[in-house]
Amino acid sequence: MNKDSVKVFAPASVSNVGPGFDILGFALEGMGDKITLSKRDGTAYIIDAVGTDLPTDPEKNVATVALRSFCDEIGYQGGFLIRIEKNFTPGSGLGSSASSAVGAVFAANELLQAGYSKEELISFALDGESLASGHRHADNVAPCMLGGFVAVKGCDPFDGFQVAYPKALKVLIIFPDIVVKTSDARGLLPKEVPMSLAIQQAANMAGLINGLTTANYAMIRNSLKDVLAQPYRKRLIQAYDEVGKLCEEHGSIGFNISGSGPSMFSFFRKEQDLTQLKESIKELYSAKGINCRLHESAINGRGAEVIDIG
Amino acid sequence: MNKDSVKVFAPASVSNVGPGFDILGFALEGMGDKITLSKRDGTAYIIDAVGTDLPTDPEKNVATVALRSFCDEIGYQGGFLIRIEKNFTPGSGLGSSASSAVGAVFAANELLQAGYSKEELISFALDGESLASGHRHADNVAPCMLGGFVAVKGCDPFDGFQVAYPKALKVLIIFPDIVVKTSDARGLLPKEVPMSLAIQQAANMAGLINGLTTANYAMIRNSLKDVLAQPYRKRLIQAYDEVGKLCEEHGSIGFNISGSGPSMFSFFRKEQDLTQLKESIKELYSAKGINCRLHESAINGRGAEVIDIG
Numbered sequence: 001m002n003k004d005s006v007k008v009f010a011p012a013s014v015s016n017v018g019p020g021f022d023i024l025g026f027a028l029e030g031m032g033d034k035i036t037l038s039k040r041d042g043t044a045y046i047i048d049a050v051g052t053d054l055p056t057d058p059e060k061n062v063a064t065v066a067l068r069s070f071c072d073e074i075g076y077q078g079g080f081l082i083r084i085e086k087n088f089t090p091g092s093g094l095g096s097s098a099s100s101a102v103g104a105v106f107a108a109n110e111l112l113q114a115g116y117s118k119e120e121l122i123s124f125a126l127d128g129e130s131l132a133s134g135h136r137h138a139d140n141v142a143p144c145m146l147g148g149f150v151a152v153k154g155c156d157p158f159d160g161f162q163v164a165y166p167k168a169l170k171v172l173i174i175f176p177d178i179v180v181k182t183s184d185a186r187g188l189l190p191k192e193v194p195m196s197l198a199i200q201q202a203a204n205m206a207g208l209i210n211g212l213t214t215a216n217y218a219m220i221r222n223s224l225k226d227v228l229a230q231p232y233r234k235r236l237i238q239a240y241d242e243v244g245k246l247c248e249e250h251g252s253i254g255f256n257i258s259g260s261g262p263s264m265f266s267f268f269r270k271e272q273d274l275t276q277l278k279e280s281i282k283e284l285y286s287a288k289g290i291n292c293r294l295h296e297s298a299i300n301g302r303g304a305e306v307i308d309i310g
Numbered sequence: 311m312n313k314d315s316v317k318v319f320a321p322a323s324v325s326n327v328g329p330g331f332d333i334l335g336f337a338l339e340g341m342g343d344k345i346t347l348s349k350r351d352g353t354a355y356i357i358d359a360v361g362t363d364l365p366t367d368p369e370k371n372v373a374t375v376a377l378r379s380f381c382d383e384i385g386y387q388g389g390f391l392i393r394i395e396k397n398f399t400p401g402s403g404l405g406s407s408a409s410s411a412v413g414a415v416f417a418a419n420e421l422l423q424a425g426y427s428k429e430e431l432i433s434f435a436l437d438g439e440s441l442a443s444g445h446r447h448a449d450n451v452a453p454c455m456l457g458g459f460v461a462v463k464g465c466d467p468f469d470g471f472q473v474a475y476p477k478a479l480k481v482l483i484i485f486p487d488i489v490v491k492t493s494d495a496r497g498l499l500p501k502e503v504p505m506s507l508a509i510q511q512a513a514n515m516a517g518l519i520n521g522l523t524t525a526n527y528a529m530i531r532n533s534l535k536d537v538l539a540q541p542y543r544k545r546l547i548q549a550y551d552e553v554g555k556l557c558e559e560h561g562s563i564g565f566n567i568s569g570s571g572p573s574m575f576s577f578f579r580k581e582q583d584l585t586q587l588k589e590s591i592k593e594l595y596s597a598k599g600i601n602c603r604l605h606e607s608a609i610n611g612r613g614a615e616v617i618d619i620g
Contacts, residue, residue: 023513151516163520195501198508203333205512206461209519210473
């Protein structure tokens with residue numbers, strides 16, 4: 001069946017999951033990019049970015065840079081109209097650029113029936129993503145594409161794997177209206193770290209992976225600690241420790257920075273009622289004159305997906 | 311039933327399993343300490359060390375130091391005869407002191423019907439083990455006590471967990487007649503490591519735990535890499551790279567130093583025939599004038615166990 005248009009959803013994602021700093025990420029439900037890709041005459045890529053101030057120059061938009069990389073590979077020289085609907089904010093630490101890059105490449109693979117696997121598409125999405133993040137790393141792109149929890153060991157070629165997790169796990173995203181530049185967050189980190197901390201990070205990683213795969217919530221909670229990056233990065237996020245304490249008081253199964261912030265995430269079990277916690281966090285930031293958005297969702301186990309065919 | 315004597319087996323163990331440097335160990339079948347503990351009149355601890363030159367001074371033998379720590383805790387003031395039969399060599403990097411310490415404490419708990427759990431006994435075994443190793447760490451003691459693969463996150467109190475593994479996994483231990491002192495091996499290590507290597511170690515740990523729990527042999531092989539300690543420590547082991555290459559050529563599922571050496575280990579699937587590999591390794595060391603012992607066994611999933619009641 002020859003299609004003229006395809007609409008896909010590419011989820012937002014949390015990277016740097018505790019000891020999985022630069023390694024482990026997972027995808028979110030109900031937050032992400034809807035990308036509608038349509039063929040058009042000529043060779044130009046036209047961007048229609050709905051409700052965002054994303055660049056519409058195809059050389060500067062991660063979606064079109066990723067799309068160009070993929071089309072160069074498969075030898076497709078036609079033009080596109082790319083409509084990007086983003087229901088979350090770039091710079092939130094939730095993999096906004098990964099969503100755009102993954103969505104565009106995944107849509108093109110579907111529209112042009114190119115037959116690439118999701119794993120194979122990751123490398124083209126990275127060509128776009130690296131434009132925004134300044135480094136070629138798949139800890140948002142891979143979970144956005146594949147869904148669930150994904151651990152990334154290498155990017156060229158993609159070397160990573162999905163990690164099983166308890167289906168009763170949900171996540172609360174806390175996004176205060178604070179600007180944290182990824183490059184600033186990265187610049188804070190030391191180049192060398194004590195051997196003892198490197199060992200502790202690996203031990204926590206062992207516990208986190210084992211806790212996720214065996215649905216051991218106590219083990220997840222005890223292991224979801226990043227001793228390498230979080231101690232530096234949390235300084236950029238006002239009230240980080242207070243939010244963590246509130247989450248803990250409400251039965252958090254692990255709390256940490258999402259990506260390089262300012263968003264934070266906390267795991268809970270699905271049956272836990274977060275109404276009061278959410279009110280308390282809102283009040284906490286409100287008292288500081290800071291707006292704060294909250295998003296409660298399941299883990300997205302599917303990743304990028306087609307939601308409409310034109 | 312009141313017992314006068316108990317005989318236990320406490321297995322040898324491999325620690326520092328690749329990225330699990332200072333974290334992950336596993337127990338071996340068919341190699342370890344047989345310890346016979348008998349009550350005797352008076353308060354003295356008499357050591358009968360069979361076929362080894364272990365110290366027979368109760369203040370200097372890890373078994374009796376561990377035993378004393380446990381008996382102080384439970385308020386038992388009687389004497390013991392401790393017969394230690396060791397079918398492997400102290401200083402081999404296979405947790406010899408852990409076997410003695412675990413065996414003694416486990417035997418006393420049985421003999422005196424003290425009712426402690428294996429997890430609770432670990433701390434007393436560590437009191438003995440630390441006499442030999444100079445540091446209080448459970449990466450041999452815990453797998454020796456509990457069996458299987460055990461990841462250790464902390465020791466006081468014991469914080470660790472068993473990791474599931476494929477039952478078709480076996481291990482080849484290669485023990486060349488080279489002296490490596492644990493303290494020398496430890497002194498070689500840098501105090502600080504590059505952040506990038508710390509991240510790589512954690513990523514490999516994620517892969518190793520996920521590979522073990524999902525019986526993914528390719529993932530185990532690709533992840534069984536220690537980038538923090540092994541590059542320094544392998545220098546102390548003659549022909550380390552050559553042995554690794556031979557194992558790889560025979561389908562190794564990961565090769566590394568056992569503990570701080572000189573022993574090395576390589577995983578294989580049970581159905582793999584290692585006859586030729588073993589001959590090649592023997593020849594390799596023989597040509598260098600070095601004797602080399604080999605031990606092929608399953609993973610010991612039981613840990614310390616009673617083998618006879620007197």
